[in-house]
Amino acid sequence: IVEMGQPEHSIVTTCAYCGVGCSFKAEMKGNQVVRMVPYKGGDANHGHSCVKGRFAFGYATHQDRLKTPMIRNNINEPWQEASWEKAIQFAADKLKGLQQKYGRNSIGGITSSRCTNEETYLVQKMIRAAFGNNNTDTCARVCHSPTGYGLKATLGESAGTQDFDSVMKSDVIMVLGANPTDAHPVFGSMMRRRLREGAQLIVADPRHIDLLKTPHLKSAIHLPIKPGSNVALINSLAHVVITEGLEDHAFIESRCDMKTYDKWREFIRDERHSPESVEAITGVSAEKVRQAARSFAQGNNSAIYYGLGVTEHSQGSTMVIGIANLAMATGNLGREGVGVNPLRGQNNVQGSCDMGSFPHELPGYQHISDDAPRAHFEAAWGVSLDKEPGLRISNMFDAAIAGEFKGLYVQGEDIAQSDPDTQHVEKALRSLECLIVQDLFLNETAKFAHVLLPGSSFLEKDGTFTNAERRINRVRKVIPPLAGKEDWQITMDLAKAFGYPMQYNHPSEIMDEIAQLTPTFTGVSFRLLDKLGSIQWPCNNDHPTGTPTMHVDDFPIGKGRFIVTEYIATEERTNSRFPLLLTTGRILSQYNVGAQTRRTENQLWHKEDRLDIHPHDAEVRGIKEGDWVGISSRAGQTVLRACLTEKVLPGVVYTTFHHPGSGANVITTDNSDWATNCPEYKVTAVQIERVTQP
Numbered sequence: 001i002v003e004m005g006q007p008e009h010s011i012v013t014t015c016a017y018c019g020v021g022c023s024f025k026a027e028m029k030g031n032q033v034v035r036m037v038p039y040k041g042g043d044a045n046h047g048h049s050c051v052k053g054r055f056a057f058g059y060a061t062h063q064d065r066l067k068t069p070m071i072r073n074n075i076n077e078p079w080q081e082a083s084w085e086k087a088i089q090f091a092a093d094k095l096k097g098l099q100q101k102y103g104r105n106s107i108g109g110i111t112s113s114r115c116t117n118e119e120t121y122l123v124q125k126m127i128r129a130a131f132g133n134n135n136t137d138t139c140a141r142v143c144h145s146p147t148g149y150g151l152k153a154t155l156g157e158s159a160g161t162q163d164f165d166s167v168m169k170s171d172v173i174m175v176l177g178a179n180p181t182d183a184h185p186v187f188g189s190m191m192r193r194r195l196r197e198g199a200q201l202i203v204a205d206p207r208h209i210d211l212l213k214t215p216h217l218k219s220a221i222h223l224p225i226k227p228g229s230n231v232a233l234i235n236s237l238a239h240v241v242i243t244e245g246l247e248d249h250a251f252i253e254s255r256c257d258m259k260t261y262d263k264w265r266e267f268i269r270d271e272r273h274s275p276e277s278v279e280a281i282t283g284v285s286a287e288k289v290r291q292a293a294r295s296f297a298q299g300n301n302s303a304i305y306y307g308l309g310v311t312e313h314s315q316g317s318t319m320v321i322g323i324a325n326l327a328m329a330t331g332n333l334g335r336e337g338v339g340v341n342p343l344r345g346q347n348n349v350q351g352s353c354d355m356g357s358f359p360h361e362l363p364g365y366q367h368i369s370d371d372a373p374r375a376h377f378e379a380a381w382g383v384s385l386d387k388e389p390g391l392r393i394s395n396m397f398d399a400a401i402a403g404e405f406k407g408l409y410v411q412g413e414d415i416a417q418s419d420p421d422t423q424h425v426e427k428a429l430r431s432l433e434c435l436i437v438q439d440l441f442l443n444e445t446a447k448f449a450h451v452l453l454p455g456s457s458f459l460e461k462d463g464t465f466t467n468a469e470r471r472i473n474r475v476r477k478v479i480p481p482l483a484g485k486e487d488w489q490i491t492m493d494l495a496k497a498f499g500y501p502m503q504y505n506h507p508s509e510i511m512d513e514i515a516q517l518t519p520t521f522t523g524v525s526f527r528l529l530d531k532l533g534s535i536q537w538p539c540n541n542d543h544p545t546g547t548p549t550m551h552v553d554d555f556p557i558g559k560g561r562f563i564v565t566e567y568i569a570t571e572e573r574t575n576s577r578f579p580l581l582l583t584t585g586r587i588l589s590q591y592n593v594g595a596q597t598r599r600t601e602n603q604l605w606h607k608e609d610r611l612d613i614h615p616h617d618a619e620v621r622g623i624k625e626g627d628w629v630g631i632s633s634r635a636g637q638t639v640l641r642a643c644l645t646e647k648v649l650p651g652v653v654y655t656t657f658h659h660p661g662s663g664a665n666v667i668t669t670d671n672s673d674w675a676t677n678c679p680e681y682k683v684t685a686v687q688i689e690r691v692t693q694p
């Protein structure tokens, strides 16, 4: 696959890394990929790509790929290779046995934001229809679940409001807790183009992100916020808008629920939310906050883009609500150039949420307790469904440790490395009597598994991914699956062995079923996708070719709802023992836990995770560039190499989590968002000291 040569033909498919969802031409020679070329006809990327995507094909045939199913009765035993039939029957028998012994709710599964919509749909269908419970959750739980909650509560739909191209019509771009240059490179470049053309930039982030260094910026305001104080900041921005009379009365009166607005207005105009009152909490000068609020409110088209620096907090959902409040109060919804835009981390975070992965929602965010949609699914699937929401990932861990949850099927997520408080996660995994891991590589989670099912990479299957702008892109099979099965076939076979036969001949048939059952997808089909190139949902009778801009005339709930957002400080506090705040993020050349990118050529550029330390904090501790540094928190300890930089504020340290040995999640806490249990990865009180060796 890595040999170069003249291509004989090419196949258009979608990058499987970040939420931009770039289209690529996989250029082929025989059955081998010669190279990946960004596709000019790609609606999300218009012929651009980043370095990760270009090299992505390297991991697909890496020598570490799992090719044979493996089983064992006990995690201390060596693995035994098994045929697909034997491994799948072994897994199904174990899960059935656990249900007989411990009850229907003792097993569940986790879907992947890296797999296709069709695969995700099948996993949650198997759990609800075959396992007979709603113990389904997704790795989106640990990144953007607050987006789903906050945007549904205020705007009525759990999704971003714009397409990417909309940014080219923005006059003011507010970036909250996101670093598009590294985490969403192709969209980050588009944003920079607009900034070079003259749009104003407002950034709220504890780090001086690269976007602030865009050449020829007309105006940039950096609000260097203390980790954990987002809600105090968004409230103070809204306070300025309301008390200085900068709100959009016409929008509020015509589009919003006035009862909720009046209540929120009374709340937000209180002096305790003024920039001066919260200066000590946010660490940002009141004058800068006032300047930012005025610029945002007075822009013709002001747009908000946000990332995990918003969601991964104990008040993640509150902050998403606060963002929606600000957009409604300033009339920045329902046209190009404005909106509330979550930048999703993984390729199919939006899709995995859309497809009913959460324990309380069927596909299309239809609540499991609502009788009408549940009856619709019951009729189509031929079963009766439990109306009670099931366990979230963190509940599964707690229940496993309590001895009440015994069997787990994990598709494409390395929970032992990516979830916070590693010690707690490992204890939970060790407590399981059957852990089934379906993945490309022998990951950290697999150490605790009883069944290993080799997954298929994005090059080995057909299907769809939905990117951060709700755009459904086609994934096309470029090479045959290395281990003989595509992921959707594995789930289908497991459901059958469990006693619930499903029969699909191709992922297009799964999408046809999704369209039948999901009001926002009724017009979606592979035929239409192949004709149009891509479709942004909702796609139905009202929007037969999709919806680039949402909420143009009204909201799915009629009027937009303001919700009061009281700032409550996180329980994670600094003190004399742990005086610094650690926050985490990504680097351009790597992707998440690095399982894929570390197996491509770009691993050469980033061999280890480092700890960014402000020179002042380093100097008082005698730490120099490149020294080994011990980091301890209330949860655990790890060691990283020091990188001295003024990109971070004094009092804040920062690292990435791309390498399994770095142990970033050994030190993160088990605090989580009050509404969704999204972990608070972004705030950990730590102490650092120079150590002689790791």
Ligand code: SF4
Binding pocket: 015, 016, 017, 018, 019, 020, 021, 022, 045, 049, 050, 051, 052, 053, 054, 184, 185, 186, 187
């Ligand atoms: Fe595009 Fe993201 Fe893939 Fe880069 S990693 S090519 S920006 S989808």
